[in-house]
Amino acid sequence: MREELLEQLEEWHEEDEFEAIVDAITEIPEEERDYVLTSHLGRALNNLERYEEAVEQFLSIAEEGQEDPLWHYRIGLAYYYLEQYDNAREAFEAADRLEPGDEDTLEFLEWIRSKTEEQEEEAAVSAVEAPTGQASIPADTDVTDFWDDGAEAADSFTMAQPTDDLVESIEEELVFKLPAAYIQMMKVHNGGIPRRRYFPVTSGDATEGRIEIAGVLGIGREKRLSLCGEAGSRHMIESRGYPEIGVVLCVCPSEAEAVMLDYRAAGNDGEPEIVHVDQRHPDKITRLAPNFQAFVQGLVHE
Structure with a gap:
């Protein structure tokens, strides 16, 4: 029965039937879901762009996922699209450490570096150019x-x-x-x-x-x-x-x-x-x- 379910989940994943995956797994009582099923659920939620829910699922199996590069990659992806770049970088760096050289992981790390630099530059400009009447960081502070x-x-x-x-x-x-x-x-x-x-x-x-x-x-x-x-x-x-x-x-x-x-x-x-x-x-x-x-x-x- 379990093997059939896992095969069905993979089939739905290949067919982009992510809602079907979520529905099937959430029908199973939470206490009966193991690491594999919760991982499938988190991946499907990521694909549905329900990133906050995905993070919640991945965190529920965090202890088991510490040595799994896929767990780090998937929660890193959720953090990235939630624009929580520090958390995302930490997750992708862990994934790269466990499985060095993965192209997707390295690509996300490069994107995070670029996004972080953009945010810092924009924030620095807005901080020293605050509208008149608002307190701001001194203009001559780098x-x-x-x-x-x-x-x-x-x-x-x-x-x-x-x-x-x-x-x-x-x-x-x-x-x-x-x-x-x-x-x-x-x-x-x-x-x-x-x-x-x-x-x-x-x-x-x-x-x-x-x-x-x-x-x-x-x-x-x-x-x-x-x-x-x-x-x-x-x-x-x-x-x-x-x-x-x-x-x-x-x-x-x-x-x-x-x-x-x-x-x-x-x-x-x-x-x-x-x-x-x-x-x-x-x-x-x-x-x-x-x-x-x-x-x-x-x-x-x-």
């Missing part, structure tokens, strides 16, 4: 050269660019509206380690010293060091004793220190100032910049 992606810990911060829905979700969880310029910058490169990691601290006309940052938290949850990640803003405020003034923006080499978005004057929906906090001196909050743009522009090399 967005594409701002980050040190070669730094050893860069992958601890960097994620795929956030969607508008994700930004809204993160803001709801934080209960603060994120600066528009910060959002724009994260849509070009979401979190990471800047090449310029020092911010001079001044008093009047004199420079007192400088603050060093270790990385900028990106918008998301998937990385521990992201705004709502396992070790994100809320966790750091609660575990390290930082003041309840807003959102942790940057971590510092010392866990006692952080750079934060300070909403005390602006309110939760306003434009926050950028401040330095040190739990060893809880009563001292050092103002660094009036907004995110000025903070980015003020970062210097060692």
Whole structure:
């Protein structure tokens, strides 16, 4: 019976009868579907351009699929057409590692590289040419050269660019509206380690010293060091004793220190100032910049 079903599924696939495949497999109770049937279902959903449903099916057999290049290829295809290029690249790279030289896999990897470059260029242009009245990344900031992606810990911060829905979700969880310029910058490169990691601290006309940052938290949850990640803003405020003034923006080499978005004057929906906090001196909050743009522009090399 099973062999007959599998032969029928392959026959329908050759005849482009993808709806018939979906109907036949979904009639089988979910708990009775094995890896092979779920793979057939995911492939058919891909062919029907129902990519979100396909991803859901493939993820349900992720553990079994780790050593199967076809599983990586098929979920990579779904991610690609959902424009989730970082996830797609990771999947196709795994497929290529398990089955080197497959032409279709290599072609998708080339397409992803091209698409990613286009997105970064378009986002960089739109970020520095925001309409009048909207906050933007400083015009003299080279967005594409701002980050040190070669730094050893860069992958601890960097994620795929956030969607508008994700930004809204993160803001709801934080209960603060994120600066528009910060959002724009994260849509070009979401979190990471800047090449310029020092911010001079001044008093009047004199420079007192400088603050060093270790990385900028990106918008998301998937990385521990992201705004709502396992070790994100809320966790750091609660575990390290930082003041309840807003959102942790940057971590510092010392866990006692952080750079934060300070909403005390602006309110939760306003434009926050950028401040330095040190739990060893809880009563001292050092103002660094009036907004995110000025903070980015003020970062210097060692």
